[in-house]
Amino acid sequence: MGLKQAPRAWLTKDELAHGFSKLMQAEFEMSMIGELTHFLGLQICQQDSGIFLSQSKYAKNLVKKFGLESTSSVRTPIRPNVKLTVDLLGKNVDPSLYRSMIGSLLYLTASKPNISYSVGVCTRY
Known part of the structure; x- marks a missing residue:
């Protein structure tokens, strides 16, 4: 009798981001062109040290x-x-x-x- 592998209980950051993207695209009219730089009047700067809003x-x-x-x-x-x-x-x-x-x-x-x-x-x- 072989052992079954338990389903993964966690997802990688990329899998989570992709899932979130799909969910948002299904709900709202949007496209994924590249890194987010502006949103609702906020300027967004993503760096290794964090995400900065201006x-x-x-x-x-x-x-x-x-x-x-x-x-x-x-x-x-x-x-x-x-x-x-x-x-x-x-x-x-x-x-x-x-x-x-x-x-x-x-x-x-x-x-x-x-x-x-x-x-x-x-x-x-």
Whole structure:
């Protein structure tokens, strides 16, 4: 009586990747052209040391879209203990433009968690 070989309980990385690819192609319209470099506005850099995400192109487009090219950047937009108040002498802001800016910034926090607090504070207004 011969011994039967037990079925493999594990798959190689290539087999898993191929299976995932087939599953996604069956569910969504897509093609496998090569290494993933962009996805939903994220720039993706795959290296031996890991996978790195960036939204630098998206951020540059935001600066251009909202006409902020001539402004200077700051390392930390808002200190955590700062309280925002109404500026009665300031000029009114277009609400839809403001919502558009905040929505765009919320998407940017996917790769820039350092702005999450500042964007969160601005979402209250």
